[in-house]
Amino acid sequence: MAEASGRDHQVRLWLTLVPIVVILALDIVTKAWVMNTFELYERTPVIGDFFRFTYTHNRGAAFGLDIGEHSRIFFLILSLIALGVLGVIYRGTPSSDRLRILAISLVSAGALGNIWDRIRLEAGVVDFLDFGIGASRFPIFNIADSAVTVGAVLLLISFWLEGRREREVAAAAAEATPE
Numbered sequence: 001m002a003e004a005s006g007r008d009h010q011v012r013l014w015l016t017l018v019p020i021v022v023i024l025a026l027d028i029v030t031k032a033w034v035m036n037t038f039e040l041y042e043r044t045p046v047i048g049d050f051f052r053f054t055y056t057h058n059r060g061a062a063f064g065l066d067i068g069e070h071s072r073i074f075f076l077i078l079s080l081i082a083l084g085v086l087g088v089i090y091r092g093t094p095s096s097d098r099l100r101i102l103a104i105s106l107v108s109a110g111a112l113g114n115i116w117d118r119i120r121l122e123a124g125v126v127d128f129l130d131f132g133i134g135a136s137r138f139p140i141f142n143i144a145d146s147a148v149t150v151g152a153v154l155l156l157i158s159f160w161l162e163g164r165r166e167r168e169v170a171a172a173a174a175e176a177t178p179e
Contacts, residue, residue: 008095008096009095011095011098012095012101015098015101015102015105016090016101016104016105017105018105019102019105019106019109019147020105020108020109020112022109023106023109023110023113023143023144023147024109024112024113024116026143027109027110027113027116027142027143027144027147028113028116030128030142030143031113031117031126031128031142031143034053034055034126034128035055035126038053038055038128039055040055040056040057041054041055041056042054042055043130049132049133049134050131050132050133051129051130051131052130053128053129053130054127054128054130054140055126055127055128056126056127056128056140057121057123057124057125057126057127058124058125058127058140059071059072059075059123059124059125060075060124071124072118072122072124075114075118076115076118076119079111079114079115079118080115082107082111083108083111083112083115086104086107086108086111089104090104097158097162099154099157099158099161100154100155100158100159100162102151102154103151103152103153103154103155103157103158104151104155105151106147106148106150106151106154107147107148107151107152107155108151109144109147109151110143110144110145110146110147110148110149110151111144111148112144113142113143113144113147114142114144114145114148117144125142125144126142127140127141127142127145128140128142129141129142129143129146
């Protein structure tokens with residue numbers, strides 16, 4: 001039993017640290033590369049007009065959400081609060097729920113990457129991944145935003161699966177109870 005518990009702890013640690021380190025490293029390196037390679041607002045086609053690098057800064061949140069001149073500070077504080085909430089969820093997550101652990105790690109890594117930009121850059125978060133066709137474009141984003149989005153979807157799926165399991169257990173218990 002202790003051996004399984006130790007293995008679960010190791011898996012939990014790997015599912016936590018590896019995504020955070022990899023995503024943070026990719027985010028920091030790609031943003032530094034963009035800032036050192038491109039001029040602000042420069043567009044460079046990668047796959048024609050569909051995918052291009054467009055160097056910009058975002059004081060707001062993902063997908064260009066901006067609430068005005070205090071966006072940078074507001075979203076910095078909001079991100080720190082979100083990390084605290086994720087920490088509480090993480091502590092309450094059993095090691096067997098690998099999907100939720102991975103999801104929390106991805107969201108946390110993305111939040112940390114963008115927090116780093118908000119702290120060090122008055123202009124805001126560096127964004128550069130630009131997808132679309134002609135004038136119909138998805139808001140420009142970065143690696144951290146991608147990790148937050150994928151992690152949030154996985155977190156929703158993990159909560160949905162947990163709810164489904166709980167409903168199945170309740171239904172089975174109700175069937176097993178004699179009337």
